[in-house]
Amino acid sequence: MAQQAVTPQSVDFSKWYNEIVYKADLCDQSPVRGCLIIKPYGYELWEAIKGGLDRRFKATGHQNAYFPLFIPESFLKREAEHVEGFSPELAVVTIAGGKELEEPLVVRPTSETIIMDSFKNWIQSYRDLPLLINQWANVVRWELRTRPFLRTTEFLWQEGHTAHATAEEAEAETMQMLEVYADFAVNDAAIPVIRGRKTDREKFAGAMHTYTIEAMMRDKKALQSGTSHNLGQNFAKAFDIKFLDQNNESQYPWTTSWGLSTRMVGAIVMTHGDDKGLRLPPKVAPIQVVIVPIFKTDDERSVVMETVDRLSKELSNAAIRVHVDRREGQSPGFKFNDWEMRGVPVRMEIGPKDVQNGSAALARRDMPGKEGKQFVPQAGIVAAVQDLLVDIQANLLKQAETLREENIHDVKRYDELKDVIEKGGWARGWWAGTGDDEGRIKEETGATIRCIPFAQPGGKGACLLTGKESAQVVLFAKAY
Amino acid sequence: MAQQAVTPQSVDFSKWYNEIVYKADLCDQSPVRGCLIIKPYGYELWEAIKGGLDRRFKATGHQNAYFPLFIPESFLKREAEHVEGFSPELAVVTIAGGKELEEPLVVRPTSETIIMDSFKNWIQSYRDLPLLINQWANVVRWELRTRPFLRTTEFLWQEGHTAHATAEEAEAETMQMLEVYADFAVNDAAIPVIRGRKTDREKFAGAMHTYTIEAMMRDKKALQSGTSHNLGQNFAKAFDIKFLDQNNESQYPWTTSWGLSTRMVGAIVMTHGDDKGLRLPPKVAPIQVVIVPIFKTDDERSVVMETVDRLSKELSNAAIRVHVDRREGQSPGFKFNDWEMRGVPVRMEIGPKDVQNGSAALARRDMPGKEGKQFVPQAGIVAAVQDLLVDIQANLLKQAETLREENIHDVKRYDELKDVIEKGGWARGWWAGTGDDEGRIKEETGATIRCIPFAQPGGKGACLLTGKESAQVVLFAKAY
Numbered sequence: 025m026a027q028q029a030v031t032p033q034s035v036d037f038s039k040w041y042n043e044i045v046y047k048a049d050l051c052d053q054s055p056v057r058g059c060l061i062i063k064p065y066g067y068e069l070w071e072a073i074k075g076g077l078d079r080r081f082k083a084t085g086h087q088n089a090y091f092p093l094f095i096p097e098s099f100l101k102r103e104a105e106h107v108e109g110f111s112p113e114l115a116v117v118t119i120a121g122g123k124e125l126e127e128p129l130v131v132r133p134t135s136e137t138i139i140m141d142s143f144k145n146w147i148q149s150y151r152d153l154p155l156l157i158n159q160w161a162n163v164v165r166w167e168l169r170t171r172p173f174l175r176t177t178e179f180l181w182q183e184g185h186t187a188h189a190t191a192e193e194a195e196a197e198t199m200q201m202l203e204v205y206a207d208f209a210v211n212d213a214a215i216p217v218i219r220g221r222k223t224d225r226e227k228f229a230g231a232m233h234t235y236t237i238e239a240m241m242r243d244k245k246a247l248q249s250g251t252s253h254n255l256g257q258n259f260a261k262a263f264d265i266k267f268l269d270q271n272n273e274s275q276y277p278w279t280t281s282w283g284l285s286t287r288m289v290g291a292i293v294m295t296h297g298d299d300k301g302l303r304l305p306p307k308v309a310p311i312q313v314v315i316v317p318i319f320k321t322d323d324e325r326s327v328v329m330e331t332v333d334r335l336s337k338e339l340s341n342a343a344i345r346v347h348v349d350r351r352e353g354q355s356p357g358f359k360f361n362d363w364e365m366r367g368v369p370v371r372m373e374i375g376p377k378d379v380q381n382g383s384a385a386l387a388r389r390d391m392p393g394k395e396g397k398q399f400v401p402q403a404g405i406v407a408a409v410q411d412l413l414v415d416i417q418a419n420l421l422k423q424a425e426t427l428r429e430e431n432i433h434d435v436k437r438y439d440e441l442k443d444v445i446e447k448g449g450w451a452r453g454w455w456a457g458t459g460d461d462e463g464r465i466k467e468e469t470g471a472t473i474r475c476i477p478f479a480q481p482g483g484k485g486a487c488l489l490t491g492k493e494s495a496q497v498v499l500f501a502k503a504y
Numbered sequence: 505m506a507q508q509a510v511t512p513q514s515v516d517f518s519k520w521y522n523e524i525v526y527k528a529d530l531c532d533q534s535p536v537r538g539c540l541i542i543k544p545y546g547y548e549l550w551e552a553i554k555g556g557l558d559r560r561f562k563a564t565g566h567q568n569a570y571f572p573l574f575i576p577e578s579f580l581k582r583e584a585e586h587v588e589g590f591s592p593e594l595a596v597v598t599i600a601g602g603k604e605l606e607e608p609l610v611v612r613p614t615s616e617t618i619i620m621d622s623f624k625n626w627i628q629s630y631r632d633l634p635l636l637i638n639q640w641a642n643v644v645r646w647e648l649r650t651r652p653f654l655r656t657t658e659f660l661w662q663e664g665h666t667a668h669a670t671a672e673e674a675e676a677e678t679m680q681m682l683e684v685y686a687d688f689a690v691n692d693a694a695i696p697v698i699r700g701r702k703t704d705r706e707k708f709a710g711a712m713h714t715y716t717i718e719a720m721m722r723d724k725k726a727l728q729s730g731t732s733h734n735l736g737q738n739f740a741k742a743f744d745i746k747f748l749d750q751n752n753e754s755q756y757p758w759t760t761s762w763g764l765s766t767r768m769v770g771a772i773v774m775t776h777g778d779d780k781g782l783r784l785p786p787k788v789a790p791i792q793v794v795i796v797p798i799f800k801t802d803d804e805r806s807v808v809m810e811t812v813d814r815l816s817k818e819l820s821n822a823a824i825r826v827h828v829d830r831r832e833g834q835s836p837g838f839k840f841n842d843w844e845m846r847g848v849p850v851r852m853e854i855g856p857k858d859v860q861n862g863s864a865a866l867a868r869r870d871m872p873g874k875e876g877k878q879f880v881p882q883a884g885i886v887a888a889v890q891d892l893l894v895d896i897q898a899n900l901l902k903q904a905e906t907l908r909e910e911n912i913h914d915v916k917r918y919d920e921l922k923d924v925i926e927k928g929g930w931a932r933g934w935w936a937g938t939g940d941d942e943g944r945i946k947e948e949t950g951a952t953i954r955c956i957p958f959a960q961p962g963g964k965g966a967c968l969l970t971g972k973e974s975a976q977v978v979l980f981a982k983a984y
Binding site: 054055058059060061062063067068069088089090091094095097099113115118119121122128131138142145157161164166168178180382 | 534547548551568569573575576592594599609611618622625642646648658660
């Protein structure tokens, strides 16, 4: 297990990312093109994400269910924009049980169509509404260029699908679920996000409109981290879903869908990681505290381990996720580097002197060197660690916020936008352009409109491209 | 929502099952042949099963990971018995991203091959062993005859995959995981199971040997409820996995795999259900207590609901899964039937008289009529309900045990076996026959050897078919 240096972020961020996800043991390459193996450490991180979201979904009245992996090809074709958006990316089963299938089966790229087919049976009356369903599942999109967690052929996600009696309720649901995502991102993953609406050009295939949370990575590129779609009556009409309202009149319901995927793992890596490795927010970290015992002789070992085991138990009883590094044949220095690479928020060192003094050394992953190190009494270790975890969680969020604030620039003209994008940053400006204008800017600068932020300055201004008067600012950035 | 009568178990058990899984809202039919939609109530039951197992897997040192859905066709072919066993059931992706694939991708029917390909990279030294991995996933086997939960084209399961330095450790792991399954079945699902070994004819394709837990359903047919395979060095050799042992010599590790699926939902239904619907063991029941408020006037409603809300909160605070049936326009009688159908262990009725008396009526799902009904003081309701849940859990297990004990018959000759199988029951007898003999008996009686039970009478006896002396008894039964 050689510990080679990582390419610094400043040299090549993309290379840094590709090295770090493997070195931190989050994932492994697979023999299947574009597919990823999620290793135990990465999967535990995903389980923490799942847990945080699932709790919030249930608290807002949603129930989990499971629908088939396979979708009859004809289903996808029912919603015109939807099939156009997804057909280039489909994986198709044509042979099953040794025979060619009469109708090919698509491996789900998303489940609107197969779920709407059920909603048609489940919804008869206004009493059946709202219908609030979520699914945890794997989906497949045959991507040409893939990157670990950020874009993989198969990925894990959740997809919510709901139906409502009125347009207003559907809109409220779409907004509520975006807020759930934002709440998770900010409070659990320590990722400050900007809430906004996608332009028509960037919205989900088949949606009336799409809301998004956008996060700034450490290279100042944007990562779309979760989306919530108001599907209007598009899918209800395509699948002929109708209900009798309170006046006994037949109506199409209004539906929504919203999804967040293993991409969030990539977002956490690129928001917080540094040249030494991951820096995981305590709330989602698989291991919150790692204890590294330090000793030379067998005698020392036995006194040190006694203390280590006792403290480990105390922390564990307080529901702190603690791990003792019992590996033999590895130096403390090797272990320090290894746990820094894996981004464990707090490292506790216990040596013979600490035993003697009744103290423990605590080192913060978010503060390098002496500044982040302190000696605390073993008595009261639980409270000390809990406080430290709260502090680290807040500090990671603050650092990310600062980076973001420093790198969003207001621009008035297209050349200013080009300049900001070229130097690395997000450009915010008044916008009244068309979808074609967006396309041209993407071609010329690589940047897209990430969203029309909910937080607007108010008033009006001249469009940075066309000079036309506009009532909204948008955010341009290069994105993953 | 009409409440039609269910076909009684005594008339047609199979029909009863097929009706009940839909009426109890566990699942729905899907438009994809052989695939099932798991509805929220069924999925919550599966989540309880997952929770009970995952906790046990982690307590025995296993970690979750995730491997690709797709397996290159060539991988499956590396282990000869394995491919022979699975190839008739495969679903194959031949087209992806609009193009024909050079090598078709099989949708995983089980993941030994794709996981062993990773193990080859992860295992270099004895220090990397044991490697203890579990995966929660969907798998696909193209079955000709399908039944909800029992046999579906796509199903959800967990599959454990481990590698060990010695044959002894692999055997101990195989046994340990069978014990984990048995512990879950008996203590959480209230399903008494018989632990045993499969004959060579019935073992997993590619295994050295397979252990199983077998349960008796209420129609006296057997259901294989979980299996644990000792794969010997078969897969290690097929995938060229080697490690350096402590003497620095190159060795093949010994591997195991073990799986339990959504079939367990079917096992719970068929072990406990009766003509009124499901009867769910409290430990896995999505709802443990349902409260049905009873009132006629608005005044009554407001006093009743005040008490209902208070008691519901008390139970919920004590981590009891409670649901208040607030539906309007449905009679209490309708609601009682509905919750009986869904198998909720305890029904609490609160009417104006109960409010006045400070009491609550509790009805047990496992005891019909007056016998199962009691009035308890509202003070101390939590303890009363907790005791009741423990009692119901034990009673369901006991009833299932009694049924099983009464329907396992010792047989000495083949005609006795035929008789037992024909009347409905399991036949236990000395056995020294061949795989071909098993095939003949299956053809003539429909029964297979479910297992060679670990619990053996000792001594020797004459084989029920061949008369040859044998040291082991086996269990014959018709099975799902």
